[in-house]
Amino acid sequence: MxxxxxxxxxxxxxxxxxxxxxxxxxxxxxxxxVPGSLASRRAKLWGPDAAPLAARRLGWLDLPETSRSLRDRLAGLSVEARAAGLDRIVLAASGGAALAAEAMCRTAGAELIVLDTTDPHEVSGVLAGDLARTLVVVVGESVEADALHRVFGRAFAEAGLGGADLARRFVVVAEEGSGLARAAGEAGHPLVPAEPDVDGRFGALGARSLVAAALAGVDVDALLDEASGLAAALRQxxxxxxxxxxxxxxxxxxxxxxxxxxxxxxxxxxxxxxxxxxxxxxxxxxxxxxxxxxxxxxxxxxxxxxxxxxxxxxxxxxxxxxxxxxxxxxxxxxxxxxxxxxxxxxxxxxxxxxGVNPFDAPDVRESRESTAALLRSEEGAAPTVVRRPPELVEGAVEVHAPEDALGGARTLAEALETLVADVPDGGYLAVLAYLDRSGDAAAAGLRPLLARLGGTARRHPAPVTFGWGPRYLHAAGQYHKGGPPNGAFLQITGAVTDDVPVPGRPYSLGELQLAQAFGDLRVLRSLGRPAVRLHLRDRAEGLAQLAAALA
Structure with a gap:
């Protein structure tokens, strides 16, 4: 049928x-x-407990029309950027806002550099580009966006920019009255107000995503027209x-x-x-x-x-x-x-x-708080993360796991087979790579290799997902902790050879990235989820080793 x-x-x-x-x-x-109630923005659709938050999060239903009010502001910013020779657009954001803007630009063939990472290698690669042509769009107050804002501010200053020239190198998207909006005003950065009744997850057609896409050359009016064509059917x-x-x-x-x-x-x-x-x-x-x-x-x-x-x-x-x-x-x-x-x-x-509230993310908070605890320091000292000896070392790869989790595995291949075999029945394996999406792109190829291994190491093959860290923390990270408790996790971290300090913070990007990885790993293990961490002493060599072990 x-x-x-x-x-x-x-x-x-x-x-x-x-x-x-x-x-x-x-x-x-x-x-x-339900169709009429949702179109009328009735917050009690998800139950009385969800209603207070839902009442403040349903503006996305109107974005195909309300976002048209951004047209003049976006056109003005685009003209100013072109006049200043700023045609290399970098988006410093996280979560759905970053992913929506990236989809818009990739689909339209427009060039946008999306940084929703704390990997110092990836950020260094972007900093090594043509800063004279670079404009940075900062969205929201996530720890990633804050760190990147600071890093690029220092890079522009070291390139000789100051005053109004430095101020116009940033466009800030934030809710009016927020700390970021106030800071933008003090620094003289152009501000585009973000919708107060829309969040990044459901706000693909709002300012948080559209500003960077428009500056990169995407026809946002066409996107809104496409959405408006569907909007009329949503009441039916x-x-x-x-x-x-x-x-x-x-x-x-x-x-x-x-x-x-x-x-x-x-x-x-x-x-x-x-x-x-x-x-x-x-x-x-x-x-x-x-x-x-x-x-x-x-x-x-x-x-x-x-x-x-x-x-x-x-x-x-x-x-x-x-x-x-x-x-x-x-x-x-x-x-x-x-x-x-x-x-x-x-x-x-x-x-x-x-029967769940679509607009909250209670379990994302756990990893964020765990990361913050690891970053907390005394008298401005850099944070320290306790590193235990690995259970197994083979070439450039260290295997870190709880005692007895590897089942006596003596090689990297055996350790991987054990992890795949130990995925709970009806569960899944999530690969979480805290690496450079560009320089370490080969890591994404581990997903199909592990899925193929699961077809031979298990009677009932388990699905395998892949996520870049910390990007996944704002995406599937909520499911990992709050969804059905049937996941197993393979986290991958890599050696940092060229770290990047974060101005005004007692940590570097590499230290922040490791704290995010360890913070999430700590939460997963506290929930009883099987979790193994692989650390690559040499990233390229380690990834090649992993691919060979899985092949």
Missing amino acids: TSVVTAGGISVTIRGAVVDEGETVLDRLVSDG PYDNPALALGAALGSSALGVRDKLVIADHGSGLAGLAGWAEQLVAGAMGKDGRGLLPVVVESVDAPGFELAGDLRRVILGRRPDEPGAGREAGVSVAGPLGAQFLLWEYAVAVACRVI
């Missing part, structure tokens, strides 16, 4: 058993009046693709299919899968419930064809297209602006179905 729901340029195709499961949930959503009980997708996601999370395998198959929307991953995992993964997104490289990648507790989603396939992946449970096609609104609405609906 196949169901196709089309409206506003979006097509959602649902096949097989998903149709029956989703239709039951869909009927209940319609009878409860039927012929509403976002409601149908939300019912499918919610019914999966209620049943045994609590993993969502996402593969792009010719959508042309580069980066959309990564943005959707942070939305689904962060909004739904809490209170022991949720839906874990597993982004794979293609429909031919290891892990896409796994059966059992997985629901598959194809991005880009229309219902009449033949070819690989046609049997996927859900296929979604449509332009990027409409996709942002589609997924935000669908995930909000799915959270209603499973």
Whole structure:
């Protein structure tokens, strides 16, 4: 059986058993009046406990229209930047804002450097570029954005900039009245107010994402037009693709299919899968419930064809297209602006179905507080992190694990096989790489290798996810701690050969990065999650070793 729901340029195709499961949930959503209630911004949709926060977080529903008020401000900033020769745009942000802006620019072919990292190698690579042409957009007050703001401020000053010349090298996006907004005013940085009733996770079409994209050359009006085309359908009980997708996601999370395998198959929307991953995992993964997104490289990648507790989603396939992946449970096609609104609405609906608050992130706070505790120091001294001797060393790779966690493994290959074999039944393995997304890009290739190993080391292969640290902390990190307790974790850190001090802070980027890694690892282990850390004494050599061990 196949169901196709089309409206506003979006097509959602649902096949097989998903149709029956989703239709039951869909009927209940319609009878409860959810489409009208959500379109009317009724905060009690997610229960009385969630209502106070939800009342302050539903502005994303209106962004296809309200964000048009940014047009003149963005046009003015773009003209000023071009006149000053500033055409190298760097975004210092975190979470959904960074991922949405990255998707917009990759899809449009616009150049934007996204820094949502504390890796000193990656940041040093950007600092080594042409600073004379560089404009930095700072979004929000995360520890990453704050550190990068300080690092670039020093770099510009060392390049001889000061006064008004230095001030205009930054554009700040922050809520009016916030500490960052006040600091921007004092420094003379241009400020674009961020919507107070929208957060980064659900705010793909808001100022937090659009400012950097517009400065990089993206036609944001076209994105808003695409979203507006879908917006009219969101009040409808039927012929509403976002409601149908939300019912499918919610019914999966209620049943045994609590993993969502996402593969792009010719959508042309580069980066959309990564943005959707942070939305689904962060909004739904809490209170022991949720839906874990597993982004794979293609429909031919290891892990896409796994059966059992997985629901598959194809991005880009229309219902009449033949070819690989046609049997996927859900296929979604449509332009990027409409996709942002589609997924935000669908995930909000799915959270209603499973009974969680989509707008809070209680377990992200735990890792943040653990990191802060590690960074806390006396009399301005640099923070220290206690490093225990590794359980195993092979070449450039150290293996750090709790006692007896490796099951007597004597080689790196045996340690990896033990970790994969010990993934709980019905669980997953998450690879968390605190490395350089550019210089250490080979780390992403470990996901398919581990997924293939899981197919031989286990009777029932486990899904394998991959995330860059600290990016994943604002995305799947919420699910890791708050979702079903069935994950195992492989964290990877690397030696720092060229650290970057953070002006005004008693730590460097390398120390901050290690504190973030250790802080999250400490929380995972305190929750009883199996977690192993690999430390690469030499990054390139260590990654090559890992690939060889898995091959």
